[in-house]
Amino acid sequence: MTESMMDSQIIDQLNSGVLLVDLNYKLVHWNRFLAVHVNKSFNDVVGQSIFDVFPELPRRWLERKLNSVIQLGTPSFCGWEQRHHLFELPHTRPISTDSEFMAQNCTFLPYLEQQQLAGVYILIEDVTDVCHYQSMLKATMQELELATRIDGLTKVYNRKFWEESLTHEFLRAKRYACDMSLLMFDLDHFKSINDNYGHQCGDLVLVEAAQRVNSLLRDADILGRYGGEEFAVILTETAQFGAVEVAERIKKSLTATPVVFNGKEIYFSASIGIASFNSEQTSHETLIAEADAALYRAKSSGRNKICLSPTLYKCS
Ligand SMILES: Nc1nc2c(ncn2[C@@H]2O[C@H](COP(=O)(O)OP(=O)(O)OP(=O)(O)O)[C@@H](O)[C@H]2O)c(=O)[nH]1
Numbered sequence: 001m002t003e004s005m006m007d008s009q010i011i012d013q014l015n016s017g018v019l020l021v022d023l024n025y026k027l028v029h030w031n032r033f034l035a036v037h038v039n040k041s042f043n044d045v046v047g048q049s050i051f052d053v054f055p056e057l058p059r060r061w062l063e064r065k066l067n068s069v070i071q072l073g074t075p076s077f078c079g080w081e082q083r084h085h086l087f088e089l090p091h092t093r094p095i096s097t098d099s100e101f102m103a104q105n106c107t108f109l110p111y112l113e114q115q116q117l118a119g120v121y122i123l124i125e126d127v128t129d130v131c132h133y134q135s136m137l138k139a140t141m142q143e144l145e146l147a148t149r150i151d152g153l154t155k156v157y158n159r160k161f162w163e164e165s166l167t168h169e170f171l172r173a174k175r176y177a178c179d180m181s182l183l184m185f186d187l188d189h190f191k192s193i194n195d196n197y198g199h200q201c202g203d204l205v206l207v208e209a210a211q212r213v214n215s216l217l218r219d220a221d222i223l224g225r226y227g228g229e230e231f232a233v234i235l236t237e238t239a240q241f242g243a244v245e246v247a248e249r250i251k252k253s254l255t256a257t258p259v260v261f262n263g264k265e266i267y268f269s270a271s272i273g274i275a276s277f278n279s280e281q282t283s284h285e286t287l288i289a290e291a292d293a294a295l296y297r298a299k300s301s302g303r304n305k306i307c308l309s310p311t312l313y314k315c316s
Pocket of ligand 1: 188200299
């Protein structure tokens with residue numbers, strides 16, 4: 001057995017495509033893997049241009065690639081992350097993937113005959129599994145990243161992310177002298193809802209309150225769960241007057257209809273504190289402290305009220 005016969009037997013056993021083109025891009029050889037996946041025997045295609053056999057190939061790009069291998073005599077590579085596939089070969093994996101075609105890593109190697117460059121070998125490696133698992137990993141990472149920002153119960157932002165956002169918005173407002181307001185609201189007598197109807201009912205009220213408020217806000221506003229039954233909203237580009245309007249809407253929406261739990265109607269309300277950005281405030285914490293003080297006044301003046309910071313506005 002000659003060395004070249006052994007080579008071609010090994011090449012035929014490979015679980016990757018091996019294809020040889022001459023300097024005019026005509027097919028000189030391909031292995032069994034390709035014959036199976038293209039569903040054509042080598043004899044059907046020998047001597048034909050690679051671009052006729054695979055009309056889907058990006059001709060200009062591939063010609064440039066092959067030319068550089070021919071001219072420089074050095075290998076080249078195209079991974080699936082750059083191009084998912086070059087050749088439209090079906091994949092045979094029993095997994096659902098994003099594409100009906102096999103994801104490929106393609107390597108281009110100079111082919112020498114008697115020390116002379118005579119063509120280019122193209123190795124086609126099936127990386128459908130790698131591509132699939134990478135996509136799954138990416139999706140999971142994105143979900144995880146989202147989970148670190150979201151409150152598990154109410155699905156609004158958690159306190160950590162919300163406070164980071166406030167830091168950012170505060171700096172922006174200070175730098176560009178923008179309007180910005182903060183609403184902090186706390187459900188009234190929430191303990192008695194838990195005590196009278198159970199924690200599941202309390203949870204339902206929290207979820208419903210968050211949803212109602214979220215539906216009233218602009219896309220640029222940032223709603224977060226600050227703690228237990230306390231929420232906070234950053235109203236970007238919103239001065240005090242606008243913030244009062246939003247607070248009135250929230251107050252109305254929360255009290256308008258009850259939550260129904262086990263056939264019982266549970267009415268609920270919230271007390272709301274408002275603080276607006278001004279250039280004398282030194283940090284976002286000042287703003288929180290002012291909104292919190294206003295919320296405290298809303299509670300102590302009877303609940304289901306809106307109060308502004310500082311005390312220049314009477315609670316309504
Ligand atoms: N169901 C439920 N209850 C919660 C959750 N987080 C905090 N709480 C409850 O919320 C209640 C808050 O009670 P308080 O701080 O006394 O406030 P309140 O009863 O709303 O009274 P005011 O705020 O003064 O109107 C406590 O009973 C907490 O256990 C939660 O995620 N789910």
